[in-house]
Amino acid sequence: MGKIFLFDALREATDEEMEKDSSVFVLGEDVGHYGGSYKVTKDLHVKYGDLRILDTPIAENSFMGMAIGAAMTGLRPIVEGMNMSFLLLAFNQISNNAGMLRYTSGGNFKIPLVIRGPGGVGKQLGAEHSQRLEAYFQAIPGLKIVACSTPYNAKGLLKSAIRDDNPVILFEHVLLYNLKDEVPSQEYFLPLDKAEVVREGSDVTIVTYSRMRHHVMQAVDILICDGYDPEVIDLISLKPIDIQSIINSLKQTHHLIIVEECMKTGGIAAEIIAQINDNCFDLLDAPVVRLSSQDIPTPYNGNLEKATVVHPQQIVDSVRMLLS
Structure with a gap:
């Protein structure tokens, strides 16, 4: 390595x-x-x-x-x-x-x-x-x-x-x-259709991908200190979506938060929610929480740009609200 x-x-x-x-x-x-x-x-x-x-x-x-x-x-x-x-x-x-x-x-x-x-x-x-x-x-x-x-x-x-x-x-x-x-120094390959369970947990499933994985993990550090036990799934594959990995997680947690940098309207989270409704709606104990970017062109101004995307504290607050 x-x-x-x-x-x-x-x-x-x-x-x-x-x-x-x-x-x-x-x-x-x-x-x-x-x-x-x-x-x-x-x-x-x-x-x-x-x-x-x-x-x-x-x-x-x-x-x-x-x-x-x-x-x-x-x-x-x-x-x-x-x-x-x-x-x-x-x-x-x-x-x-x-x-x-x-x-x-x-x-x-x-x-x-x-x-x-x-x-x-x-x-x-x-x-x-x-x-x-x-x-x-x-x-x-x-x-x-x-x-x-x-x-x-x-x-x-x-x-x-x-x-x-x-x-x-x-x-x-x-x-x-x-x-x-x-x-690894040795050759390896990863499947193009599988999600990665980054962290196992029992309280809430947090599904994410790309840069937001790192925002989620920052939030998880805070949540663990607060006594929560989140499970984190990095989608990796956006087409096809590995919906089975999400279903397997929901059988344990019964709560779902999706964190993405994609736009909220018609985004990846929207597709996941549709598939959850089709395949395993009865596993949910609460509505799915969707944390997405604002539906606006990204501003050049640094502070405004920062305000358009999801940040760790928003994830923490959403988990607390969902599980309260």
Whole structure:
């Protein structure tokens, strides 16, 4: 085991898979000589050359379409979005092509494509660079969606995504790249459809993902001191949602809080609540509590920006109110 940054974990995963499989290549803006906006591809062009670490023009719809075509012909492209917000420019290619072609071709084409990059509310990046697109893409059939939250799951998820024969979107949070944690030296893979039980507990189930995992764990430290015993689940997989792990937890706790950075209207939490109502409503002793970002464009002003997202004290207060 060794402690590395999250961006290094992603770089290691990319390097290992490119070394083992010559069909794997990376493309995107400034991924080559510059090494990527957050240094996930730093120096890889020296090892693999400019055709496998391919710098593209600022034309998301064009290079996304090229990547999908490459995937159809047997290559395994990794598209880095300089900021995930920019991938809205390639929404047509991702939805109508990447998500549908395996089905509409009757299985004649596989689409082994990974789309990854930074997103979420950073620190005064402005509205257009603070998008949370997970709910945008969650409705698209044919896609798999995962969100990493630690260096460990970042590496394991990316390696699994690269080897998958379906299009996978990996959401990385802009404020987690410098998170440092232990990662095994031996090779490992993580499933793309399983949640992680971060902490077992008996009082309340707190479901979260991405950066909010760390806000939740800060809240848990306070709650434990107050005598509460929360269970924490990191979704990791946003499509498909591992609803069974949530159901198993609710059989013990009977209370559910969902903490997300996504928008409240039509967000990931909204989908989870719908599935809970469909599958296990009778397990609940109280209504589900949903803690989400405000339904407004993210302000540039630092104090206003901070007010739009969920913070640990809000989670603490919600647990106390739910269990009172």
